[in-house]
Amino acid sequence: MNKYTQYKAEVAGTGMHVPKKVLTNFDLEKTLDTSDEWIRTRTGIRERRIAGEGESSSTLAAQAGNQALNSAGVAPEEVDLIIVCTSTPDILFPSTACFVQKEIGAVNAAAYDISAVCSGFVFGLSIAEQYLKSGRYRYVLVIGSETNSRIVDWTDRSTCILFGDGAGAALLKRTESAGSGGLLSSHIYSDGGKSDLIIVPGGIGKTGVSCKSVEAGDYFIKMLGNATFKVAVKRMVEVSQEALEFNGFTHKDVDLVVPHQANRRIMDVVTEKLGIPADRIFINIDKYGNTSAASIPIALHEAWGEGRIAPGNLVLLPVIGAGLTWGAALIRW
Ligand code: ACO
Numbered sequence: 001m002n003k004y005t006q007y008k009a010e011v012a013g014t015g016m017h018v019p020k021k022v023l024t025n026f027d028l029e030k031t032l033d034t035s036d037e038w039i040r041t042r043t044g045i046r047e048r049r050i051a052g053e054g055e056s057s058s059t060l061a062a063q064a065g066n067q068a069l070n071s072a073g074v075a076p077e078e079v080d081l082i083i084v085c086t087s088t089p090d091i092l093f094p095s096t097a098c099f100v101q102k103e104i105g106a107v108n109a110a111a112y113d114i115s116a117v118c119s120g121f122v123f124g125l126s127i128a129e130q131y132l133k134s135g136r137y138r139y140v141l142v143i144g145s146e147t148n149s150r151i152v153d154w155t156d157r158s159t160c161i162l163f164g165d166g167a168g169a170a171l172l173k174r175t176e177s178a179g180s181g182g183l184l185s186s187h188i189y190s191d192g193g194k195s196d197l198i199i200v201p202g203g204i205g206k207t208g209v210s211c212k213s214v215e216a217g218d219y220f221i222k223m224l225g226n227a228t229f230k231v232a233v234k235r236m237v238e239v240s241q242e243a244l245e246f247n248g249f250t251h252k253d254v255d256l257v258v259p260h261q262a263n264r265r266i267m268d269v270v271t272e273k274l275g276i277p278a279d280r281i282f283i284n285i286d287k288y289g290n291t292s293a294a295s296i297p298i299a300l301h302e303a304w305g306e307g308r309i310a311p312g313n314l315v316l317l318p319v320i321g322a323g324l325t326w327g328a329a330l331i332r333w
Helices: 026-031 037-045 057-072 097-104 117-134 210-215 223-244 262-273 294-307
Strands: 008-019 023-024 047-049 081-085 109-116 137-147 165-175 182-190 314-321 325-332
Touching: 008 057, 008 117, 008 262, 008 294, 023 026, 023 057, 026 037, 037 081, 037 262, 037 325, 047 165, 057 097, 057 137, 057 165, 057 294, 081 117, 097 109, 097 137, 097 262, 117 137, 117 165, 117 182, 117 294, 117 314, 117 325, 165 294, 182 223, 223 262, 223 314, 223 325, 294 314
Parallel strands: 081 109, 081 137
Antiparallel strands: 008 165, 023 047, 137 165, 182 325, 314 325
């Protein structure tokens, strides 16, 4: 045992930022062979936000990050590390996190991106957890930020209706106080054998950018929706049960599930299989669609803001994403 083992990681503040432009299902009816009724009943989505000119994953992330710092009353100079979870970085490099660091003035922070697609935020939390619980850092800012609208094929009705843009952030703080609160544990997994379920096949290091790839639409999201749905349910249930058992809890102890907002039906089936009643799930997919790595921190920020999470509550965050990646974090608020 070392001198740092007494440390815990707590959520000190949250923030979010979404573009102003709203794209409704009715708007999509005008350009696609789809309907508001189909999209709502199959996914729960009514509208999503779309980044405008001058907006990118870094600009959305910086605003969400600033809000998280303000809500915690922490100055940017105090941040030790910024992790931006994104699969839509502004450019290949430097990292989106470096742009965010400059924008918010976190001059003492190291900054880097991680890529775990929709699972990004929970993967980011698990990294922050290690730095904080080990005592190495005091403040870690974890931001999920995406501009999915730039990598969806707006002629492919099976994918483009699902995704939206936005950013959410959580400032994690090392604390020495006794008690049972904080980020209790995080559990993350990957299965590269299922990489073809959700993929943007356009090569960078593999083939270089080529006109051929662009013409073939290789820089757009391709998804096997049905197969993804089934594996998403299985893995989110499994890993949620693992997180609960690891901490000596059962489904009855959970006050609120804040799941990745991929599809309303996935969230309903997962919580039903876990035995958690519908009034203990937080859902905002109707307003934002699937914002990938931003979905959980946006939902967490809104749930807290709306009073759905109170001090002492047990909050479960299950997630699934391309890779395949999946995970869950359990927080005693
Ligand atoms: N409007 C109208 N009809 C449509 C649309 C649309 N937007 N999209 C598909 N259809 C049609 C299909 O063409 C098909 O028609 P057919 O029967 O004549 O062939 C029919 O609807 C049924 O299609 P399915 O794909 O079987 O529809 P399903 O009920 O599976 O819903 C969906 C599709 C919403 C994509 C669902 O499979 C899903 O949500 N999957 C999981 C997505 C997910 O969780 N992704 C993980 C995270 S994403 C990430 O990590 C980047």
